[in-house]
Amino acid sequence: xxKINYYLDCRKKRADGTSPLKVVVNTCNGNFMxxxxxxxxxxxxxxxxxxxxxHPQRIFLNSHLSDMLLNAENALISExxxxxxxxSMDEMKRIISPIFKDEYKQESPLVKVFNxxxxxxxxxxxxxxxxxxxxxKIESFSNNNVNSLQFEDITVGWxxxxxxxxxxxxxxxxxxxxxxxxxxxxxxxxxxxxxxxxYPFRKFKIVKEPTRKRALSVEQIRMLMNTPLQAYQRRYVxxxxxxxxxxGINAVDLLTAKPSQVLDGRLEYKRxxxxxxxSIKIEPEAMEIINKYKGKKHLxxxxxxxxxxxxxxxxMNMCLNKIIPGCxxxxxxxxxxxxxxxxxxxxxxIARMLGHTDPARRxxxxxxxxxxxxxxxxxxxVIDYVTCYKNK
Numbered sequence: 001x002x003k004i005n006y007y008l009d010c011r012k013k014r015a016d017g018t019s020p021l022k023v024v025v026n027t028c029n030g031n032f033m034x035x036x037x038x039x040x041x042x043x044x045x046x047x048x049x050x051x052x053x054x055h056p057q058r059i060f061l062n063s064h065l066s067d068m069l070l071n072a073e074n075a076l077i078s079e080x081x082x083x084x085x086x087x088s089m090d091e092m093k094r095i096i097s098p099i100f101k102d103e104y105k106q107e108s109p110l111v112k113v114f115n116x117x118x119x120x121x122x123x124x125x126x127x128x129x130x131x132x133x134x135x136x137k138i139e140s141f142s143n144n145n146v147n148s149l150q151f152e153d154i155t156v157g158w159x160x161x162x163x164x165x166x167x168x169x170x171x172x173x174x175x176x177x178x179x180x181x182x183x184x185x186x187x188x189x190x191x192x193x194x195x196x197x198x199y200p201f202r203k204f205k206i207v208k209e210p211t212r213k214r215a216l217s218v219e220q221i222r223m224l225m226n227t228p229l230q231a232y233q234r235r236y237v238x239x240x241x242x243x244x245x246x247x248g249i250n251a252v253d254l255l256t257a258k259p260s261q262v263l264d265g266r267l268e269y270k271r272x273x274x275x276x277x278x279s280i281k282i283e284p285e286a287m288e289i290i291n292k293y294k295g296k297k298h299l300x301x302x303x304x305x306x307x308x309x310x311x312x313x314x315x316m317n318m319c320l321n322k323i324i325p326g327c328x329x330x331x332x333x334x335x336x337x338x339x340x341x342x343x344x345x346x347x348x349x350i351a352r353m354l355g356h357t358d359p360a361r362r363x364x365x366x367x368x369x370x371x372x373x374x375x376x377x378x379x380x381x382v383i384d385y386v387t388c389y390k391n392k
Contacts, residue, residue: 002027002092004072006065008045009033017041023068023100029089036068036100056152060109060195072096108147109195110154111135113186124272134182141165151187151196159204177208214331215338220324221386227323235302236319238289240332244386245286247353247379248333253278255309257299262290267299271355278355281376283383336382343385345378353378 003026010019018039025032044055052061075095080087087095117123117131139146141162159180166176184206190196216224221244224237243249252272261268265287267280282290295301306312313329320327333354340350352375 002076002087004069004096006050006069007033008040008042008047010042014039018044021045021065023072023096025089025092025096027089027092032089032093034093034097034100038065057109057150057196059197063194068099072099075099108149109190110138110149110151110186111147113190113193113195116189117182117186130178131182134179137166137169137179138162138183140169151190152198154183154187154198154200156200156203159200173207173209177206180206214326214328215334216324216327216331218339218342218386221335221339224323225387229323233319233323235293236316237323238293239300239316240320240329242286242289243329243332244336245283245289245379245383246280247375248336249280250333251313251329252309255298255300255303255312258297259295259299261299274355276355279372281379283380285383285387339385340378340382343381345381349374349378 005024005026007022007024008019009022013019018041020035021038021040023034023036025034038061040052040055040061044052044058046053052058052065055061072095076087076092079091079095083091114131114135118128118135120128135146138149142149163176163180166179170176170179184201187196187199187201191199221241225241229237239254243251243254246254246267249267250271250273253269256272257267257269262282265282267282269278270276271278290299293300293302295304297304302312303309317328320329320331337350337354340353341347
């Protein structure tokens with residue numbers, strides 16, 4: 001059976017004093033050597049134990065080397081069993097060459113962990129996108145040299161400089177906090193996977209600002225309902241009003257809803273944000289708007305013609321902002337909660353209207369069958385309060 005080891009070829013030194021680490025395969029018919037794209041200095045290589053030492057990425061490198069060695073040995077054993085004879089050197093090269101390809105040079109450990117989040121099928125699409133954006137921000141900050149960035153390079157000083165750079169390229173404090181939290185999550189996973197022991201976030205505080213209230217007054221909502229608008233504006237405003245009528249439903253849940261989700265006068269769906277099942281009674285005012293824009297593939301017809309609901313949402317927010325400066329789809333949700341509080345609907349009911357659950361009470365709520373009629377009645381009161389001008 002072939003014996004596989006690693007060897008630091010000090011005959012070929014680079015300008016920085018490092019030499020190529022190679023894999024050596026010893027067989028009864030001869031030996032062959034392959035470069036694996038990893039370079040370390042003699043002081044960073046223990047030739048007796050054949051492990052990397054005193055290197056900032058020694059944990060990752062040793063894990064990577066061990067994995068490749070084990071995969072190569074298993075591949076040779078499996079192929080020998082399959083063929084039923086001893087392997088020639090050419091056959092061995094063919095089998096193990098793909099295993100010892102230059103993976104380390106292609107991606108830094110930092111990029112690898114980011115890509116684990118980006119490609120994790122258990123995470124939501126939006127989460128994938130946010131991690132991808134964070135990685136692109138780091139790449140821009142690193143002058144497109146992110147693959148040379150190691151976990152040990154990211155210090156408290158680096159984080160402060162990155163945060164300052166983000167201030168110029170991402171003015172919102174909460175948006176910057178998302179990128180920094182994503183980076184922190186990458187560090188936590190890397191530590192769990194023993195890729196690094198560095199953790200600069202112990203001395204770096206991620207700052208965020210309170211989310212400003214984004215609620216319209218009753219008068220403003222009535223103005224949106226009653227003001228003459230052009231046809232294209234009316235459909236955007238009607239979408240906003242429909243969101244309000246449906247207890248501040250999230251834009252993604254409304255704009256991706258299908259006609260089949262309307263059952264017995266209720267909109268049944270799974271919230272994209274939390275994955276929980278939700279049910280909203282469709283009041284006559286809401287049904288009037290749905291029927292006005294009834295779609296075939298989607299609940300609303302204009303969603304049948306867009307590839308991504310966010311394209312429509314972007315145009316909708318631009319329209320709302322022109323009518324009421326600062327207004328966006330989020331205002332429907334905030335307005336629903338604000339007006340419900342204004343007419344003295346209990347906070348527990350408002351929370352349930354919005355699909356919120358206090359974590360401290362989550363276990364208790366398992367044993368309580370919250371009366372859906374209370375939520376329906378609360379929403380009816382909110383709609384009546386806003387539309388009462390029609391009956392005057």
